[in-house]
Amino acid sequence: MAESSEQNDVSGDGSPPEPPRSGSSEPEPSEASPPLVETAECSNCGRRFVGNYCPSCGQEADPPGSVLEVLSVFFRELVDIEGGLWATMRALSVHPGRALASYLGGARQRLMHPGRYLLAAIVVAFGTKQVFTWLGMRTPYDERVSAGFAASGAQEASPETTSEIQPLVVSMADLVLESQWFLITTNLLLTVLLGLTIWRLFRGQFDRLPQAVAFSAFVVAHTVFLETAAEVLYVPIRYLNVGPSAGLPTNASVVVTTVYVVIATVSTFGGGWWGGAKGLFALGWAALEQMLVIGIVISGYVTWMIFGQLEGGMSMGGEFEFSSGDATAVAIGILPAVALCVVPLLLHLGLELYYRRG
Numbered sequence: 001m002a003e004s005s006e007q008n009d010v011s012g013d014g015s016p017p018e019p020p021r022s023g024s025s026e027p028e029p030s031e032a033s034p035p036l037v038e039t040a041e042c043s044n045c046g047r048r049f050v051g052n053y054c055p056s057c058g059q060e061a062d063p064p065g066s067v068l069e070v071l072s073v074f075f076r077e078l079v080d081i082e083g084g085l086w087a088t089m090r091a092l093s094v095h096p097g098r099a100l101a102s103y104l105g106g107a108r109q110r111l112m113h114p115g116r117y118l119l120a121a122i123v124v125a126f127g128t129k130q131v132f133t134w135l136g137m138r139t140p141y142d143e144r145v146s147a148g149f150a151a152s153g154a155q156e157a158s159p160e161t162t163s164e165i166q167p168l169v170v171s172m173a174d175l176v177l178e179s180q181w182f183l184i185t186t187n188l189l190l191t192v193l194l195g196l197t198i199w200r201l202f203r204g205q206f207d208r209l210p211q212a213v214a215f216s217a218f219v220v221a222h223t224v225f226l227e228t229a230a231e232v233l234y235v236p237i238r239y240l241n242v243g244p245s246a247g248l249p250t251n252a253s254v255v256v257t258t259v260y261v262v263i264a265t266v267s268t269f270g271g272g273w274w275g276g277a278k279g280l281f282a283l284g285w286a287a288l289e290q291m292l293v294i295g296i297v298i299s300g301y302v303t304w305m306i307f308g309q310l311e312g313g314m315s316m317g318g319e320f321e322f323s324s325g326d327a328t329a330v331a332i333g334i335l336p337a338v339a340l341c342v343v344p345l346l347l348h349l350g351l352e353l354y355y356r357r358g
Contacts, residue, residue, distance in 0.1 A: 085120055088112040092222045096260075097267025100218060104211055104268075114217035121224035122187055126180045128228050129247065137239040139246055189293060191220045194286035196348075198265075200355065201278045205269050219264050223257045230256060258283060289348065292341040299338050 041047070042054040049055055088111045091099035103111050111117075132138035195213035199206060206212050231248040238245040258280065265279030266272070 085112055085117070088117055088218075089222070089225060092218060092264075095267075096222075096264045100215060100264065100268045103218070104206070104215065111218070114214045114221070118187065118191065118217045118221040118224075119184075121221040121228075122180075122184050125224050125228045126183055128231060132231075132235050132247070137235050137244055139244045186290065186294065187220055187224065190286055190290045191217045193289045194220065194282060196352070197282040197286050198279075200351075201282055202265070202269050215268070219261055222264075223260050226256050226260060227253050285348075289345060292344055296338055296341050299341075 039048045039050055042049065042056065045054065045056050047054055047056045088099075091111060099111060112120075129138065133140055192213065195209070195216035198216055199209050199212035202212075206215075227248060230252060234248050234252070235245060261283045262276045262279050265282070266276045269275055271278070
């Protein structure tokens, strides 16, 4: 009996029999079944990914599409205690070298993006100036220019000439020098120029030029924050003791900027006094080029306004009776100053081309 059952368990060729097949096979996966993980397609590069940010380009999975969403993202970064504005301000104030070296080494989540940090600094600085002006603690720029121009012009020119030119200068000061876009442009220009100079002086500390620009953006932005903090302390005290002021004195602003740039470069790149000297030279050269560029732009703007007023296309208020000969004389007088401003810029350009070819 046992022998017959063993015979049933093997086939004729000695191999075990195949297991019986049931009528129902394994279920095949359905083509319409949903994916296990929901993916998003990057609207920037087209890659599909899982998460809140594209791993290829960093684009958000659901970028803000309305004004309220953009503002909410901005204010969320302001109050972010790990990688937002306050954390960046604290790190760059207490340990600037450690924070900047870590960022340049690849640890990008500990600090705010340098461009957004610079923008936040400019917005805070401009808002602080406007608040002090509205409160009457700070004298508007056009009033300062008007008073200074009248005092100097009364001694060096006739009253008729002063009354003709003063509206033009005051209007330019009000439209240009006191505007937010002028503050943004000048700080962006200083950031780029300082980044180019730092790139050349500390070439071995960077892999790419954008790293030097990011470093300079952090430094320039933080100096703007420090100057704003100093102005917040200075203006009310000055107002209570003397009266309205023009804001933080220029020499105080220069000291704050110089000291912090030297500290940031030495603590980040090392080098002792030599590293500090290179950082100081980088700041001085960048500031010089910034002033030269601003001088060229303002000279061209003044010339354009003079000829525009001459042709009747602008109204500056008051009497303005320049003749074509007067306007041409002013334009010719401006040209030598513009030429002198261009020389250092051309020198820098020539050095850049020389190093790039080498």
